[in-house]
Amino acid sequence: MCEDAVSQRLLAWYDINARKLAWRVGPDAWRAGQRADPYAVWMSEIMLQQTTVAAVDKYFRRFTTLWPDVHALASAKDADVMGEWAGLGYYARARNLLKCARVVSGEWGGVFPGTRAGLQALPGIGPYTAAAISAIAYDRPETVVDGNVERVMARHFAVQTPLPKAKKDLTDLAGAETPEHRPGCYAQAVMDLGATICTPRNPACGICPLSKTCLGRARGIAAELPRKTPKKPKPTRRGIAYLARRDDGAWLLEDRPARGLLGGMLGWPTEGWDGTDDGAPMPANWQDVGVEVTHTFTHFHLRLQVLATQVPQGANPARGNFRALRPADLPTLMRKAFDASQRYFDQSEPDTLG
DNA sequence: CATCCGTGGCC
DNA sequence: TGGCCAAGGAT
Structure with missing residues (x-):
């Protein structure tokens, strides 16, 4: 891996600019040996599905205060969990959150599996969330592909194919950049970049650690990517x-x-x-x-x-x-x-x- | 692969 | 104001 690799520039940027999030072990603490609690990583990733950090923060604090571990959550009443989730949206997530907690508590002794396949077999955990938990909580070199990663890859490699057709190509490109060392930090670094620098509108290319190799920027089309097939009007x-x-x-x-x-x-x-x-x-x-x-x-x-x-x-x-x-x-x-x-x-x- | 499933912020 | 967008999953 050459020292100028995308992953190395992103990690160097992340070490300085990582956002402080309630569920995150920051780069300093991580290098000091601290590791994230898989329960907290799982909880945050479920809440963050199609949902912004700003909206999730309050809910994450409330849930982990009421139910500090997976056994406590597994014992909660359905109505209490649904009531606490009210306002966050996509309520199937809350139903699956409880199902998943009860499986992990009852069948896994309260320990979340570390493999991608094991995680993805659980309710509410799909390809993205399985990779995120495996990488962030267990330091496994899994490739995380969410909307941020799709956007960063589409711009950096100037992928013109519209989503969702481009999904596989973007996943392959992201996989080729995933490092063996610090894959969890890397996953969070790409997503932080997408959330703060490589934003959907008005990307801040002037301060982006990837700008010098970004083909989308070189061609002047970064802000137009990723292209998307038009959506149906809402009745x-x-x-x-x-x-x-x-x-x-x-x-x-x-x-x-x-x-x-x-x-x-x-x-x-x-x-x-x-x-x-x-x-x-x-x-x-x-x-x-x-x-x-x-x-x-x-x-x-x-x-x-x-x-x-x-x-x-x-x-x-x-x-x-x-x-x-x-x-x-x-x-x-x-x-x-x-x-x-x-x-x-x-x-x-x-x-x-x- | 298409559809269903919330909500708040942004321009 | 209205459409777009956000760390997607289930069917």
Whole structure:
């Protein structure tokens, strides 16, 4: 390996510029012999799937405080884990997080496997995450390929083929750069570079440690790469949410099905947007709160009408049940509907009517 | 290989 | 404002 190799320049850059992250063993501590906790690496990598560092930080601290090791997490109640994940999105990750913790705790004695194949056999761990845990937590020379690595490779080698077709070529190029020494630091270095220097828009080529060999920059097309096949436009769906508050302060809520949109999460009874069309959950004096909720999912826009009502004790809903609400347990769409309803419920406070 | 699955920030 | 983007996986 020549001293001017991509990996050596990236590691030298990383040793100085590594971001300080709650789940990371920085380069100084790493060279002093400290190693990352596989549990923490796994937790962070699951949270970081399609999600930014800024969004993950708070959740990572909360989860590792509540459940410091994989045995503790494996013993947690499903509703507690789903509630803590609320707001982070892609809720299948939370369901698989629990499944995985229970497998590792029950069948692996609490020790995560170190091989890529062993890791990838676990729920919620795919090719990227398996390579990341193997490299970062176990110092194995696995090649990590995420969106950052794809972008860095596409630019450095001026790959013009659009994604996702270019995926294999980019993976091969990344594999050829992966060093035998410090592969975990290297993996984090490429991803840090992609997140801070080789960014999707306005890359900071002037301070990039790879600029002198970057073909994309030499050809003046770095910022245009990687090319991507155009995406389909998002359709707009419409639906209705029903928010009922009982006189004692309990709310009519339902547990959503374990699969599909917001699967496994807490929600208001709704209709018309997620494949269900059951109508109102109970007969009542439903009032439009006057504020339409808008929300965008991965593949469609949603405009949600919010209907609200106050009902007496003894009300008997056809679906869902009345219970105490912790608003933080709601996924963002349901939280928006709750917020939109507050004007209605503020003016219908029993003690303001008398 | 295509589709489904959240959310917040950015320009 | 709306489309794009982020440390992807499951089916």
